[in-house]
Amino acid sequence: MDPRKTEVTTNWPVRKSVHDVQVFLGFCNFYRKFIPQYSRTAYPLTQLLHKEAQSAPFAWHNDAQHAFEQLRSAFGTDTILRHFDPTWPIIVETDASDFAVAAVLSQTFDQGARHPIAFFSKKLDPAQLNYPIFDKEMFAIVAAFKHWRQYLEGAKFQVQVLTDHRSLEYFTTTKQLNCRQARWSELLADFDFVIQYRPGAQAGLPDALTHRSDMRPKDRGLSLMQEHNPGNFQTLLKPHQLQLAATGILTVKSDITDKIRDALPRDPWTSSLLEQVHLGSAPPGFAINSMNLLTYQDSVCVPEVDDLRLLIVQDCHDSPAAGHPSCRKTLSLVRRSFFWLGMSKFVHSFVDSCETCRRIKAVRHKPYGHLKSLPVPPHPWSSISMDLIEQLPPSSDFTAILVVVDRLTKMAIFVPTTNELDAPKLAKLFLRHVYSKHGLPTSIVSDRGSEFTSHFWRSLSTLLGIENHFSSAYHPQSDGQTECINQVLEQFLCGYSNHLQTDWSDLLPLAEFSYNNAEHASTQLTPFFANYGYHPRFSFDNTDPASLALFLTARSYTDQLKQLHEYVRGELVKANSQSAEQFDKRRLPAPQFRPGDRVWLSADNIRSLRPTKKLDYRRLGPFSVSEIISSHAYRLQLPPSMKIHNVFHVDRLEPYVANTIPNRVQPPPPPVEVENDLEYEVKQILDSKVDHRYRDPLFYLVRWVRYGPDHNSWEPASNLTHASDLITEFHTANPTRPSPTPCETPPLSSFFLGGDTVMTRS
Template identity: 35%
Template structure:
């Protein structure tokens, strides 16, 4: 210890011994002591009770919440604050237990006779003690947080009586106040870190100054200290959870220290937000509350407000919270609902049992009708049950008008921040792959909507159907407005702007993610997200005039078909084949094509023509089996690789019964042959002139194929296998999410539909083959053999 600490230690022990608060001890326990500096620069002795606290059974007595304490002051006009002398030291340690709290110093071994700062149960015991001695006045004229006592009244006359009653209760229990820290009969008082006035509450100036002058952290410990300090004032800060995300991402264990632009910006934005010092008004239960909520990708926010005498809404409190990992998976509709649910739970003390309905403002129009819905999934049913105890109405508040909640959850400087990613694929892998339809295009659509006079009536009817004649409202009932976009049956309406339509046609036909599909498939891709009149005609004209399509589309051979049985479900029947003799690319010169005969989903797997049975088996395990399991039946080319003993053994181990197709007959094993042709035609427009980069395109080809609607099934492979279509453009997210049981039923219905569609397609094939008898060959017959499949 330093000389000053040694002197302070001796002085402390002498005074405590004289007061009878400690006594000499021979206890086997002995906690070390240390000093911390007080705010005034003095030294305070602290005993390190961490080991004792780790074995102490915790007292779970409840502490009052900050918002609950402040709520009691909503009608108060005058205040008195009392601070007790030696608060904790006024309570005796149970006789016989003193030895457990013994501490050791250079001046001897001592044990306390009264409670000491640092013992884990001291705050709970003291809060219970204070509540008991002023129980008759608690929350009526006085609130207590540990040794901080605040007396409040509506008038000076009442206040004098209230102060007298509290002081009498303290005197009766031999409790004394520290006059230098007490404040009497004031209209503004600082209590538990907040400045309280009759108008509302604000932040303590010293704390605001401390935040403004806080130096940039240089390690995780300093970041946690800053966040802890800022978190105390979270009820004043718009969207603190989102603002702090770059900083909180540094706090998990084993997270490497990174202090870059995002962290610096977050640090300074929090300081700026706290420095604004907003005043939160006291809640008045006689006035109706307004609750504005909003949710974004990773967080939710809310503002609780009341309209005061000036006719304006004033904030009572702000709320923000990050979504849990499970909640991050909710769709937009459920995240918006969760924001409403979370706000009611957060401010239950204000909003439960209100005289007037709480008006909930949201920029998600579909939520207006949620309370009147007749069916709910389990999550919605739980929320509906909890919210049934509140008196509220949900009102649509368009995004441009709803500025505060958007600020809470969509702060422009803090979009969704992810941890530093490990680069799995280079950005060039996705060039041209859906990147063309960007947020800027959606902004172009929004602007063009305002300049398209043909849509004026539609927009007016969608914005306020009640103000329109019934016939007009009925005509446009399928149109809605969301985030400045006009939707028709959930799809974005494209105004009559040729440049925008041209961008969309190019994106959904020309990009590698779309692969120059035919007219029907291109129309189906665009129709998933967008709508405009005469779309089919314009799509057909665009596709038919595509020069690349005219040069690269392959020729389809015509001959009688031999149909296989219809599979029972996805990935039960699988077909395989190879595309060989390709230019070498990254050591590969062939592609293994694997096709699900049911959904038509494909895997294109680069490999070598010299691949052994063991190599092919490993490719099967890595790319097919781990994703889809073991097929019940395979249809494969009777080549030397597939016929090897090793692969037979693999089939036997996986319980696969091979069903060999006729050699090189396109329609008996037509699945992979057709996909081979498709892949070859896909690659032609995109690979370089040396044809040496085809490996770079095979994943995009797989996506384009699996996202395209099949003529046989009427659905894309994605839809059949996963029950949904993938998002390839920033169209609006779905507004609802079916429950697990609904999704299972939907997938079951899809499988039945596909089975019927495949059978119907086979009937059409049969009609096309009428009069074409399958060719039969006898031993000794001479036939022409297509040289494509002959290796020299």
């Protein structure tokens, strides 16, 4: 028999405690049917587990040593251990503890009895101690497969892997793996196996191997594990809080009483009151009780000595029995038993600067940031907005709608297109439907879709003298008119399209006429009339065409349109003012932060590695402001562990209130572990450049998911390994931009649309 197969059991160390005996016997009990006279052999060890024996100091006598050696050597005999037979099914049982992983290789033979083939255990190194629980349990499987590769690779039957960690069942099908898990997945691809869950109560074999005393860290014990995995440990009770938490009530305790009594003469305020009470000249309400404590209306007066006031407020606020209540509730708890001058101000300062409260409590005030409307355009079609309605059912080969809206007259153009619309195709539609009829605008408002933010479109806009404005995903009101028109259009198509929704493209001309011929709420005019100065002929319109022609020739049409557009501008300014007034009622003015200020960051859009969002922190930080992007956006200095975009809107931030109470020690912030590829992920690569001042000279301009243009940032290519698909897509659409493979860059002016050179503004 190969001694390496039983090395784990034959080298099992001598027991040093009752727990060690329990672990060893728990392992042996699984194979007791294969060990002759097991009960008699193990009797000296089982005696050590009786209550009478446990009440006395642990004693490891000769009989126990003899029984231990007999059982340990039994695992190397053929009654338990069998030779590997590739014609029988294979079972691998794994488990992981905080400091070790272990596995048992077994086979079920013809008699139906499961016999072990080999045992394996491994102590985790310092880096592996820092693995989360999922990775430790998965590492146990990986280590076992690497150790027994000669048995498991190419097995006749599918290898059955048993684990007490249910989420491992989905490891082979999950689509989101970190780098370490991806390497493990590649290694395990050589094996045919299935991971099955079984309760931990049935995992006695590998569990016992992971809890051997010699596997525990020897130098610093639990403190080492706390250092490497602090997220698994939390101090619930401080020594001075234990008594309050145990009783569940907040009353004057003997230790506090003694400290207050001794400190009374050392505080000028309480010493003066003591003297006045003895002389009978104290203010009403002050007295000395039976415990020789100074009281005011039966509440103990607390001197300002030795941080006694701080200790009392901590007990009434920080302890589990108190539960971090609000200022009002904390003050109520303190007032039940104590009194001092300025107590309300002290408690409010304490609670307002409590970092734990800021992390765990919801924001009750209105969101920050007033509405900032876009400026009203000076004349029609000088400023337009564009948006796409996508993912529609096919209709005459069209699957999307390009919506173009004049921001002054509110006139709209609905153009059928496809989901595959890119910047060159967008330029064609723009020239055909906008430029040819209304000329070139000076500005375009749009969202941050790839067709609007591509290098081609931005360069084309620059050549034509068009300024692009991009709306923020968190603030769609910056392009609210297009969003509203999209809803009107979708409502029209919903009402008139057929059952299969295949004729919506044929309905777009009617939808466009219907919208442009309806009065707009902001201007009190129809978009058609605001644009042309007259109403289009409708089915029931009885206006005499001759009178319309006479009217147009009787007055200056140019003056009429000019006055009309001035009226429209005035109505829009008035409407914007009214909208801002209503919107601002639900908002607070944005606080003004400066570089170096500390702020709390909302965790709403950040998913951590903790099990559930419901019990996770509501805010993270505090973090320092490193840069002012705008009046409503700031860049924060985040720790390296937070691989997320570091520019945030002001409504994601809360001011940090610094502690002003001397000698107060607050718990350190918990380790922040953020899933790197969730809400704060790369949405699009906008541009690239080379900066040879850096070791990694290639940089990409990144658009982040759910963030507007203020949050775009240049990131080194080494930080974007998880966005390789987007990088490839960018270079495919923009082959002239700097890339990992240098290529010749043609002149910027060489843009073509269907073979025709794009004209520029004169």
